[in-house]
Each structure stands twice: as structure tokens, then as C-alpha cells.
Amino acid sequence: MANFIDRRLNAKGKSTVNRQRFIARHKKQIKKAVSDAVTQRSVTDIDTGEKITIPTRDISEPTFHQGKGGIRDQVHPGNDQFNRGDKIERPKGGNGNGSGQGEASDSGESEDDFVFQISNDEYLELLFEDLALPNLQKTQLNKLVEYQTYRAGYTNDGVPANINIVRSLRSSLGRRIAMSAKKKKQLKILQLQLDALLKNPGASTDEIQTLQEQINALRTKLAKVPFIDTFDLRFNNYARKEIPTSQAVMFCLMDVSGSMDQATKEIAKRFYILLYLFLTRTYKNLEVVFIRHHTQAKEVDEQEFFYSQETGGTIVSSALKLMHDIQQQRYPENQWNIYAAQASDGDNWSDDSPHCKELLNKHILPLVRYYSYIEITKRPHQTLWAAYQTLQEEFDNIAVQHIRDADDIYPVFKALFQKQTA
Template structure:
């Protein structure tokens, strides 16, 4: 009895077992297209590379949903940005959008017209052939959502935006350039430091001294003939050839030696690819540094909610920039009318005060806090001021002197934004270019090419980023200098 286990081959035949003799060899395994002229064996193969995708089977569905409901999500992100603290701008968000904004179009039978056959159990009123009256609209018994006196009849769809998704939408609303987005979304700032040599790299990082040293070591180890030795042989051969009684044996010996040295020098190159070395740089976290960000704002009754929203986004953007450069960032809030005081963030944005407007009081408060808590030698100081431009006329000289002589020498950067009403919300034909305000005229005296001071008028969110354009440009130039060996 044959106990050899059966083995199926590609052709489906049963080849003989190992004890049944040689037999007929099994046919080889064939793939689609084998032996067919002009065919490609891999033409039907499809490879999908998903290595760059993050974890999560529903990634494509999530991205498609965000694109479809982008308008509703942007509104929710704007609301979330207005209600969160400045230091929480980088965290994700738990947002809600109306379910009506995420519905997809579907095909269904029209409720108007047409003939339908239904089997209705428990019929006690109608006979075959009777006409059934059409029910009034909204009372067909179908599934729907109940009405509400305040317009909120439908439940909201609630989901969580990740940090990356929230930052993308937040910065898209501000219309930041791509370069600025990449800088702000970077997790940590790094410093490039020399870390030895590498065998590959950019031509600009070629280390010529190390390359020539490796070349010399290799030539000495392999006994590559020196140029001086070959020149001496050529001179000796020429001298022998010029003599009338030349020695042919010696001449043949020298010629053979020169030929061998020339061949050996060709086999052993002067510089080989294995000799080349490049300067290697490795990224390391920037050393721990600290910065303080002063937020100054006029909180008089003339500052509308739109103006405060612009100011808050302006402060958020500066905070994002500072957290990319410094490990520790503190925020100080100073509000003012005719008097100034340091407050917490909630009071800063949501509390209003009545009274006149004297900007110099806020600058004096900032000067006092710097002197008491933030020594210039230990802290990188940044100032951010938002106002509608109102100031007492007699206070202009004092304000300019404080900023120019006391604050700017201590600051790395000081930005002033003059917020105004949204031009898109104004009636048609309404003049959007108002006269220069008192504070604007005062600060114009301080601006200069050598001062770390910039001032801009902001009426819309998209106008906030140009305030920081110079700051981003200077940071990029500084990083380039640090990376240059």
C-alpha cells in the first residue's frame, strides 16, 4: 500500500512520491503572462503604499469628512479659539457642528404622485379599489426631528479635532503662508551641532583637510609611487640615452621600472571615493531659554468684541511663535483705561472699564514689572499691544519717551496693532480708511530701521500675520546663521 502523502502541483497533477522512482517531473508553477509575447507578469499587480499614513483605519474617511464639513468646522474652531486660553491654543478641540451640515445627498421615493402597492395589516376601513386620502404634510408618521421654539430641534454632531487638525484650521483662517505654518507646527526647535564626519553629504559640507589626510594614508599604505620618483627615473633614462656608450641592460631595467610605476599609479588613484569626508551635523534641542510676553490692551468701552477677537488672535500667534523658540514662556496681561493694572487672562478679555485713555500708564506698568520680576540679562522680553488708537493728546510725549528710551532697549521685539471694525461688515459705500489716530501719530515718531518695533492696522484676521512677517524673517536668518559651521 502506498503511504506517500499526496502533493498538489501548480498543474493539479499528482507527481510520484519519493520512493516511486524518478517518474515524470512536476510541471513548473506558472504566473499570468508567462510565455505570452508582449505580456507583463506584473501588469495585474497593484501595490498601495500606506507607510506614510498614521495609524487608524478610518483616516481617509475622516479627512473626507473634514473637507466636506469644512465651513461648519471652521466656525466651530473660531468659537473654540475665542473661548480658550492663549496657552491652550496648541491643544486639540472637542467641537460640535449641526447635523444638517453633514448630511449626504441620497435617492428616495418622492412623496408626491405615483402609484404604490402596500400591504397594510389590521385594515378595518378600506376595501379593494377604495381611494386613500393623502395625509397632510408633516403627519405621515415617518421618522423626523421635532421642532423647537429656539431653532435647535436637531442634535449636534460632536467629535474631537487632533492638535494637527486644529492648528491647520486655526492658521488657515489667519491665512498664514506655508513657511510660517511649518515653523509654528514644528514640535520643538533644534540647533544643528557638529558631530564628526560622514562619507556622504552636500558638496558645501566637504571637509577638504580630512579628505586629503585619508588620501595620503591610503597612498602610503598601498605604496603608490610618488611623482618625484617617476620624474627622477625619467631624468635618469634621458641621461643614459644621451650618453654615447649607454648601457642597454641598465636602460631596459629603468624603462621597465618606470612602466611598472606608471601602471601602479594608475591602479591606485590619488583621491578615491572612500577618502572623501563631509562635515556631519546633528540636531539637538535648543538650550533651555525663557521668554516673557507682555500683552497690553485698551479695555475702554470703544473696544468692540470684534476688536478684542482680533487682539486675542494676535496674542495667540505671538505666543505660538515664542513657544517654538523658548522652552519657558510666561504671559503677563496688562489692561488700561486712564489707569493700568496687571490682571488674569479672563479679566483681560472679558471685563470692561469706563474712563479715559492714557497709554503711558500701561507702559509704566510694563516697565515696573520688568524691573521687579524679569531682569533683561535673564529674560527675552516681547511686547504686544492692541488698541483702537485712542489716547489723550497730552499723553503722547510721555508715551513716546517711555517706549523709545525704556522699553524698546529691553525688548527683543515690540508689536503694536491698531484694531478696527471689520470692513466686510460695513454698509456699502462706507469709508473704511479713517484718519490717523492719536496713538498712531505718536508711535510713528519711534519707528525706524534699527528699532525692534513694528506697527500695523488690522481690521480682519487675514491682516494679522503681516505684523509678524519681519519677526519670522529674522528668525529664519538667525537659524541659517546657527546652522552654518
């Protein structure tokens, strides 16, 4: 077997290229491992890196080996032990463990699975690669930006058209004062001494000539100081700033009523953390509004939304009404792409579900790009689910999904925000 050895010295960062090649080559297996791992994470570590386990058979590499050449005569013995249909006994193997999971191997020796550590950025990139906000193409994409030029001070380099005359003359004056002030002071002193000698009839001619030579030398040096130099030139500096061509806002509505037990709240939090990471990582010009509700709804910050322990009864319409009020005050529909995601266990006052349907039908769905509702429960669906399903028949910008346990979080999330094909 021929072995090829690369003896070149490893340059700094060479392993990064090899890492990217490995991820690209085994992307399918790594993405499957990432999607499986996200459902096993807690709220606190959902955005950290991950150890990915890939079966050894999936990362086998092609090898070079010597082929059998020439003319070879070979005798194959006949089969004198088995007939068609015979059952072959399993060969007796060793006691080694296989598959890397601590389970006994039924075939003797085996190899551990390959464990590969991916970083936080790599994990999130693989997690959200095929996802996007639906219907965003109806307006200009919020990832596209225009650039506006604005004055940003002064610079020493530039084109003649951008010369700032006042700043350049000010710099020239400062330089000339710094270079000639001492010489002018000396010249003034020597001139006074010369005037005194010229007024004195008994003054020595040599002294007068020496002073005149010194004065002429100083005047020559002063004359050599340029009025303006390249160091004095100042140019107007212009920079560009991004002006978003469109904007998007995501309203996150979460039920924190007493019917939402701790496990259900944990699933809802994990779904919203996943959504928050997706939005903030993928879309630059996007705002997120967090609304928690029980019998009353209120706008909260990120920390309180995910970790507050407040609870109470259930009136879903309070959250929908607050969302509509905030949207009307701060996010006009002609300037913003409006999105909403709601998580609940389905419990609601029976009299309130028709009110929720009315709010969505008249005030919210006509304005939003996409409204997603997830119901987290193992029980039969109730009136809220039925009301939202009837809205699906009238509007194509609402999606209703069901989560039973933590394993459904990522598949449901992916189904809600799957990138649309043209």
C-alpha cells in the first residue's frame, strides 16, 4: 500500500480550511446530528456549540493500494459444506465493545464513532441554513440596504475636489508659526543690536558686518518656509452609512397562565429562544417585541420574557389586543414587515376564543406577513385550536402547528420557517 506524506510546514490557520472541507464533505450527517441535538438541550445552553457524533462508516476515505497485475492462475475450492437454504451459525467473536455506545458487539472488534466538536457559529449556521421568514419577498428584503453618504470629519488624503481650504490654511498657518517663531525672535534681537551699532559712531565694522550676515542668513531660512505644504492639506472625509430599505418586527406572544405547567413552559421557552436566535442571527434590521399574558398581557424585555415566574388565569385576547395596539403606535404596516408567533397550551376561556378569532380576522391577519401559532399539549385540542384552524381556511398567512414533546420543537420550527422556493 502506498502512503502519501505531506511534509510541508503547517501555516497558521491551515486547520481552518481542513475543518471547512470536513464540514462540507459530511454536511448531511452533521446537520442530522445538529437537528437531533437541539431537542436535547436546555434553555441555557441552546446557543452553544455541540459535540457531533458521526458513525465511522460515514467518514471513510478512499485509499490507494497496489492492484493485482500480471497473469495469475488460481484454483477455487468447491463448496462441500453448505447447500442452498442452510442457516449459517454466527461466528464466535471476542468480548470487545463496539459502536462507541457501550453496547456489546455481536461481531467481535469494532471502532468507536467519530466525535467532532463544532463551534457556536457553525452550530447556528447549520441549524438555520434552510430557514427564512415567509412572505418577506412581498416587499424589499430587509437584508438589502441602501447607503447614504455623510460628512465624517477630515482626512489627510483625498482628491483635489474634496480639499477644505479653510482647514488647509489653518494647518499651514500653524506649521509656519511653529517653524518660524524662534527664528523671527532671533531676527528681531539681531536687528535691534544692528540698529544700536549703526547709531554708535565708534562701532566696529566687523561687528556690523557679522550681524548683517546673521540677519541675512535668518531671512533666507524664513524665506524657505513654504506658505503651504502637502502636510497642510486637509480633505473633507465622507463615509457611508446603511439605510435599511425595509424593516421587520416579530411579536412573540407566550401564555404563562396556571394551566401551563413547568414542562410546557420549558418547551415554549426553548421554541422562542430558537426563534430569537434565528431572527437576530439572520436578519440585521429586525426588532423583537416580547408579550407575556395570563388574564392580562404586558410587554416585557427579553430577560423577563424567558425567566419570569409570573402566572395567572388565561385570556388570550388580552395579548392579541396589546399586540395590535403596539403595532398601530410604533410599527405602521406600510413601513414594516410584521410577523407574530404565539405559543399556548390551548386553554382559554370559552367566551374569549371567538373574540380572539375576531381580533385576528379583522385587525391582525390583514396586516401581518405571517402569523404562526403553536399549541403545546398532549391533551385533545380545545376551542382556541378550532378557531385558529378556521382562520387557515380564509387566510394563507397563518400557520397552526402542534407540539407534543421536546422532540417536536425543531421539526415544527423548521416547518414554520422553511425557506420558500421560487
